[in-house]
Amino acid sequence: MxxxxxxxxxxxxxxxxxxxxxxxxxxxxxxxxxxxxxxxILINEVEEEVIETPVITNEFKIEFLNDILKDTLILSAKYVNAIIFEKKITNDKRIVNAKGKVESISDIQLIAITLSEKDTSFVYNQTLNKEFNIEKLKPLGYNVIDWKNIREDIYVGDSLVEERVFVSTDSLENIYHYLEKNSSISISKPIFNKSLNKAYIEVDFSYYYGYNYLFERTNNTWKFIDYAGQWIR
Known part of the structure; x- marks a missing residue:
């Protein structure tokens, strides 16, 4: 009808x-x-940012990153003066074995579980924030490069279909040469629970290994609580 x-x-x-x-x-x-x-939103995969409550400003995220990077937990040993890039949080499906039962779960759902946050859409919408700029860490004394301002690789599925370069060839070669001599890390934008007392980030170390971190805020201080995952190449 x-x-x-x-x-x-x-x-x-x-x-x-x-x-x-x-x-x-x-x-x-x-x-x-x-x-x-x-x-x-997770089920329908709506690619549109929704204004959530509480509103988490980019200034709040930069302040959080500055607080935790002051600690030697991440920027330690050969990564003390590491070049910092931004890492994108994915929403891939994972196969997990929980209590003897094999289940499929998304990255966003795992982050929500880590943060003890029931509202997965609140977590998901934070990953859609395109205004977050990790270069805001530069004035705070960090060596940051926003890769989006240098080059962009366009993929269709797993196939690279186009390379866009936004700087001169010499500048790009100088950057590559600099990266070969210096360590680098990629940090994701922080994801918070609604109470704003727990935070999750992902950090990759020079493309060799990476950790997911859980932090908790007590007495206005962010403290490392636990690792929420890791990978190694």
């Missing part, structure tokens, strides 16, 4: 009037179901 024609009264339905009532009820239930699913 064409719902639009039905509502406008242009549709001739051979069903008895009682059947029409059933159709209207079904239509209302369908609308209600759509409203209830608006928050299910």
């Amino acid at each position: 064409n719902i639009k024609n039905y509502i406008n009264g242009n549709f001739h339905d051979p069903m008895p009037k009682l059947g029409n009532y059933y159709c209207i009820i079904f239509f209302l239930i369908l609308c209600s179901s759509c409203k209830n699913s608006e928050k299910e």
